[in-house]
Amino acid sequence: MKKVIYQQFGNENVLEIVEAAVPTPEKDQLLVRVKAVSINPLDWKVYRGEMKLMSGSKFPKTLGIDFSGIVESIGSDITGFKAGDEVIGLVDVFKGGALADYVLVKATDLAPKPANISFEQAAALPVTGLSALQIIDELAAIRKGQEVxxxxxxxxxxxxxxxxxxKRGARVTAVAGTQGTALAKTxxxxxxxxxxxxxxxxxxxxFDTxxxxxxxxxxxxxxxxxxxxxTFVTTLPSPLVLLQSxxxxxxxxxxxxxxxxxxxxEKLNILSELAKKDLKIVLDKTYSFNEIRSAYKEAGxxxxxxxxxxVTD
Ligand SMILES: NC(=O)c1ccc[n+]([C@@H]2O[C@H](COP(=O)([O-])OP(=O)(O)OC[C@H]3O[C@@H](n4cnc5c(N)ncnc54)[C@H](OP(=O)(O)O)[C@@H]3O)[C@@H](O)[C@H]2O)c1
Incomplete structure (x- = not known):
């Protein structure tokens, strides 16, 4: 199978596609055939070496956090999923590994892929959707009538x-670049x-939040x-900001x-349900596996x- 690795920190040119054996799931793991993987700012923060404290400095490292795909096989202890199920999921944000033809995951890191969205849209849900849910419902605890x-x-x-x-009943003021203002409104x-x-x-x-x-x-x-x-919510967890908080x-x-x-x-399932209902997923660009360096260069x-x-296949 193909997978993306890097052997040193640097810009997107350190990323390479290598051949590897397809892994076998342990009894508490599932093997997923990956269909699509989303690009996150966290990816380049890690491969550029900006998050060494969390990622460590051992090589080779792998890339890709959230994905959509189809369950290929399951370990003996797995219940709730079977081969052929369409899923969304994510791996450890600092270790990566989803940018590959196959990925090993625990059942707790998966949820059903809503049938009404494409694999490309589904891959764009886990990391940023879960972040939005955690910010709105836990960190800011946004309630009806609040100014956000x-x-x-x-x-x-x-x-x-x-x-x-x-959905929680807030009044939202959105700050965006010129190219995003119409979409923020819709x-x-x-x-x-x-x-x-x-x-x-x-x-x-x-504002309340x-x-x-x-x-x-x-x-x-x-x-x-x-x-x-x-409440002010930041997404930059530096030691100084944590102490300040x-x-x-x-x-x-x-x-x-x-x-x-x-x-x-639980939250991944909530997200999956929201997407099944009416959560809009907006895709900017879709790249093929062979375009990883230009994809990350552009996204960065x-x-x-x-x-x-x-898209991995
Ligand atoms: N701590 C965690 O656990 C965690 C988890 C997930 C993500 N994150 C971090 O959270 C941040 C946001 O993630 P994301 O995926 O939403 O990133 P993103 O897709 O890059 O979104 C960032 C947005 O900020 C806008 N922006 C840039 N400069 C601005 C300015 N001066 N004023 C107002 N808006 C501006 C960008 O607009 P333009 O179009 O103008 O560039 C872009 O739309 C990232 O830094 C990510 O690494 C942290």
Whole structure:
């Protein structure tokens, strides 16, 4: 089978496709024939060596976190899935390994693929969909009538975050680049701000929740836009920010929350159900396995609306 590996940290040119034996599942594992894999900013943060603390520095490393595919075979202890089932799933975010013809996973990292969406769309769900769910329902605990600002609203997490926040009854202000403003509106945002024309830091509005997906807004800047009791969510879990959140949250009504993605089978199933119903999945570009270097080079430049995916067969 083909799989993507790299032997050193660097830019996308370190990525290579190699031949490997198809693995055999242990009794608590499933072997999935991968159909499509999504591209996440976490991928390049890891292969560029920006997350060595979490990823370690042992080589070779593998790439690709979330995927869609078809169960090929199952270990003897597996119940709930059988060969031939269409699934979505994810592997350890810092180890990767989904960018391959086959991947080994635990049943808790899988959910049924909704029949109404394509394999390409399905691969675009797990990492960013779970991130959006965790932010909206756990970190920010968004409730009906709240004013929510989503900064970076038309990327992978953002488009799901708009839709899920609206489902919870919030009023959503979306900040996006020019190319994303129309989609933020059709995605359900009540108000859309083009960050290339207007600096959100100058607004007189005050919010119950601010979600920064751009990694460009500091807590200090966000505090000026927050109501007295409000929550700011960042997706950058640096040791300093984690420490700051502990001390800040003891004394201030303006809370700092940090996303550290914690996937669960339950949440993956909720996501699968949402996609079965009406969750819109927006794909930007679709690449073939042989195009991995150009795919990651392009994705790393930003300006992606929704998600880009790599089709493996
Ligand atoms: N901590 C965790 O567990 C965890 C889990 C998942 C993801 N993450 C991180 O969360 C972040 C968001 O993930 P994602 O998949 O949604 O990334 P993404 O698809 O790259 O989305 C980021 C968005 O931010 C926008 N943006 C860039 N500069 C901006 C600015 N100055 N003002 C407002 N918006 C701006 C981008 O728009 P343009 O089109 O203009 O580029 C893009 O739409 C990434 O850094 C990712 O690594 C963390």
């Amino acid at each position: 600002l989503i900064n970076g609203a038309t990327g992978g997490i953002g488009l799901y975050a708009i839709q899920i926040a609206k 995605g359900g945002a009540d108000q859309v701000i083009d960050y290339t024309r207007e600096d959100i830091r100058n607004t007189h509005q005050r 601010i979600i920064d997906l751009s990694t460009k807004m500091s807590f200090t800047a966000a505090k000026k836009l927050m109501k007295k009791k409000a 502990v001390f800040n949250n003891l004394f201030s009504g303006k809370k700092l929350k940090v996303l550290i993605l914690k996937p669960t089978a 430049k930003g300006k992606i609306i929704g998600k880009s995916v790599i």
